[in-house]
Amino acid sequence: MKTIDIHIKIGFCQLDELSAEDQKLVQAAIKATDNSYSPYSNFRVGAAILLADGSIVLGANQENAAFPSGLCAERTAIFAAQAQRPDQAILCLAIAARSAEGLLSEPVTPCGSCRQVMTEIEDRYKRPMRVLLYGTNGVYVMDSVKDLMPLSFVSENLHG
Numbered sequence: 001m002k003t004i005d006i007h008i009k010i011g012f013c014q015l016d017e018l019s020a021e022d023q024k025l026v027q028a029a030i031k032a033t034d035n036s037y038s039p040y041s042n043f044r045v046g047a048a049i050l051l052a053d054g055s056i057v058l059g060a061n062q063e064n065a066a067f068p069s070g071l072c073a074e075r076t077a078i079f080a081a082q083a084q085r086p087d088q089a090i091l092c093l094a095i096a097a098r099s100a101e102g103l104l105s106e107p108v109t110p111c112g113s114c115r116q117v118m119t120e121i122e123d124r125y126k127r128p129m130r131v132l133l134y135g136t137n138g139v140y141v142m143d144s145v146k147d148l149m150p151l152s153f154v155s156e157n158l159h160g
Contacts, residue, residue: 006150011141018132018139022092025050026134028058029094030103032073035060045073045097045108049081051088057081074114078121089125093118094132107133107140110148118145123154 015023025048032046040063047059059077063070074095081090097108110118122129128144142148 008147008150009143010147012138013141014138015134018141021050022094022132022141025056025092025094026096026132026139028056029096029132029134032058032060032077033096033098033103036073037062039063040065040067042100043097044099045095047073047077048094049077049090050092050094051081051085052091053085053088055085055088057084072111072114074110075117078117082121089127090121090129091127092130092132094134096134103134103136105135105137107135107138109133109140115145115149116153119149119152119154122146123156 015026018026028048029046032048033044035058036044036046038044038061045061049057051057057077057080059073059075059080061070061073062076074093078090081088095108095110097104118129122145131142131145131148133140146152
């Protein structure tokens with residue numbers, strides 16, 4: 001058996017070290033936490049997507065008493081963008097979260113289902129999607145979803 005080394009790159013910086021465009025996107029994700037419907041968990045997640053044309057699409061987690069019926073902030077934003085602007089690639093996705101105590105100190109990371117959807121966006125548009133994960137202690141910066149999910153299932157896997 002041989003070993004395969006997989007290397008990923010994740011930057012970590014303070015919010016004010018990001019470009020003005022990235023700071024605006026993170027602030028939009030923070031603001032999107034206000035749109036969360038989370039009466040059961042009280043865990044409010046916001047997402048903001050930057051499209052190729054410069055527009056921003058927001059998403060927020062939506063819970064439901066029938067728990068599997070809810071949806072994460074990342075997917076609400078991605079699906080809204082794809083439904084409204086399928087001709088526009090997603091260049092960057094910012095995510096923020098807060099609990100009853102306030103914004104999380106450590107960056108929140110997407111669940112596995114959201115990572116799969118994000119991976120397919122990269123595959124669909126054949127370009128990397130940057131990811132910004134916000135926490136009050138700092139921001140994780142990734143140049144591609146592959147840094148979150150290096151071994152991923154995409155359309156080429158369906159064709160032998």
